[in-house]
Amino acid sequence: MRYTRAIARRPGPSMIHGLTTSDLGPPDYQKALIQYDAYVDALRDCGLTVTVLPPDNDHPDSTFVEDTALLTPECAIMMRPGAPSRRGETREIETVVKQFFQTVETVEVPGTAEAGDIMMVGTHYYIGLSDRTNPEGAQQIIEILQNHGMTGSTVPLKHVLHLKSGVAYLENFNLLVAGEFKSHPELARFTRIPIDDNEQYAANCVWINGTVLVPAGFPKTEQAIKSCGYRTIALDVSEFRKLDGGLSCLSLRF
Numbered sequence: 001m002r003y004t005r006a007i008a009r010r011p012g013p014s015m016i017h018g019l020t021t022s023d024l025g026p027p028d029y030q031k032a033l034i035q036y037d038a039y040v041d042a043l044r045d046c047g048l049t050v051t052v053l054p055p056d057n058d059h060p061d062s063t064f065v066e067d068t069a070l071l072t073p074e075c076a077i078m079m080r081p082g083a084p085s086r087r088g089e090t091r092e093i094e095t096v097v098k099q100f101f102q103t104v105e106t107v108e109v110p111g112t113a114e115a116g117d118i119m120m121v122g123t124h125y126y127i128g129l130s131d132r133t134n135p136e137g138a139q140q141i142i143e144i145l146q147n148h149g150m151t152g153s154t155v156p157l158k159h160v161l162h163l164k165s166g167v168a169y170l171e172n173f174n175l176l177v178a179g180e181f182k183s184h185p186e187l188a189r190f191t192r193i194p195i196d197d198n199e200q201y202a203a204n205c206v207w208i209n210g211t212v213l214v215p216a217g218f219p220k221t222e223q224a225i226k227s228c229g230y231r232t233i234a235l236d237v238s239e240f241r242k243l244d245g246g247l248s249c250l251s252l253r254f
Contacts, residue, residue, distance in 0.1 A: 012055030082132030128163025
């Protein structure tokens, strides 16, 4: 497929209070802004028209817009984040999404889901079962997908926050994998590109129209991607890593 648009949200000063399981310290807000601007420039370099929303300082994690919605070629599905502090993020995003999608569905109680747990492969969607996405939420998403001519299946997670913390689909059935996903039976159909355990963070890459955005500072992973014939753009996202965030988290691409 080819992407043409993206939705992103500029981080606000409150990002320093965002949720995290890392021990990397608080993010440097001014440095994060520089990194964010470079990220948006890279999206545009890949041919996307980017809608950049202003900061939502009431929600420290709101720059990670990917978790709020799943945008498919047939419909949009608004998520119900598993982290209660993030549920207010979806209201404005839904308003923006409705500018681009005629059909907008919603995950309802008792379901929880964050789209960082969802990987699109053609018309099939792999949904990670995690602390943020529960079986009820996953089942609702699968039913919505099926109603629109698509399919979905679940992937139980063991050690990562989100499914896309450990895998990145690079199209052409090439799958970048780290940790538990190197031998995960649900992913046996793919050509797996394993990455070193000490570069696991780099598993969160983003394929956009033939180019792969990759976190800077992980040369083995970037070389593995280049060896498969992809153009790469390395981006420093160190301040977002401190909040368990990565490249895919920072935009909704469609």
